[in-house]
Amino acid sequence: KQEVTQIPAALSVPEGENLVLNCSFTDSAIYNLQWFRQDPGKGLTSLLLIQSSQREQTSGRLNASLDKSSGRSTLYIAASQPGDSATYLCAVKGVTGGGNKLTFGTGTQLKVEL
Amino acid sequence: DAGVTQSPTHLIKTRGQHVTLRCSPISGHKSVSWYQQVLGQGPQFIFQYYEKEERGRGNFPDRFSARQFPNYSSELNVNALLLGDSALYLCASSRTTDKTSGYEQYFGPGTRLTVT
Numbered sequence: 001k002q003e004v005t006q007i008p009a010a011l012s013v014p015e016g017e018n019l020v021l022n023c024s025f026t027d028s029a030i031y032n033l034q035w036f037r038q039d040p041g042k043g044l045t046s047l048l049l050i051q052s053s054q055r056e057q058t059s060g061r062l063n064a065s066l067d068k069s070s071g072r073s074t075l076y077i078a079a080s081q082p083g084d085s086a087t088y089l090c091a092v093k094g095v096t097g098g099g100n101k102l103t104f105g106t107g108t109q110l111k112v113e114l
Numbered sequence: 115d116a117g118v119t120q121s122p123t124h125l126i127k128t129r130g131q132h133v134t135l136r137c138s139p140i141s142g143h144k145s146v147s148w149y150q151q152v153l154g155q156g157p158q159f160i161f162q163y164y165e166k167e168e169r170g171r172g173n174f175p176d177r178f179s180a181r182q183f184p185n186y187s188s189e190l191n192v193n194a195l196l197l198g199d200s201a202l203y204l205c206a207s208s209r210t211t212d213k214t215s216g217y218e219q220y221f222g223p224g225t226r227l228t229v230t
Contacts, residue, residue: 104156
């Protein structure tokens with residue numbers, strides 16, 4: 001059974017700091033990994049999608065890496081801003097299991113302070 | 115283009131009642147998935163439908179059911195509501211259900227269900 005873990009559970013940083021969020025998964029047989037952002041009480045916003053054959057993806061100040069063999073992904077946020085405050089979730093689409101099922105971690109709650 | 119839409123946004127029900135939640139996928143997307151997110155947890159997969167057929171089911175009781183219509187919109191039904199069914203219900207759409215595809219899944223704003 002795939003299990004996804006995110007560390008740390010919560011993080012508070014001053015504005016402008018570069019930071020790294022971690023995601024690990026137990027079954028390396030995945031098709032892709034997706035990072036999402038969730039604001040309180042809201043739905044999920046897709047940030048980056050990394051295919052199993054890729055090592056990293058970049059979008060603006062965000063960079064996500066994937067090491068499938070070790071079951072790890074990191075989300076790097078450069079020059080953090082207060083508007084980055086949200087919960088960040090990673091999810092994997094496994095080879096086993098049904099259809100488009102995503103298995104999520106419990107998220108990292110990020111607060112960027114002025 | 116409109117994103118994934120869900121209705122209603124909020125709902126309050128009493129234990130034992132029935133509820134129907136609705137989802138419209140992004141235009142051109144044929145796959146719809148449903149997730150339950152309890153406060154403080156990551157979303158848990160409930161169902162996936164593609165071309166009106168169930169393609170995946172999570173570990174949820176038979177009180178949960180769903181269907182997909184010819185226009186690819188979907189309904190999630192929950193019978194005999196329990197207090198523990200209180201959660202944010204999320205719908206996600208993607209172009210296909212091809213297991214080898216790398217298509218992103220796009221989520222709607224969710225329906226907040228409170229069971230009292």
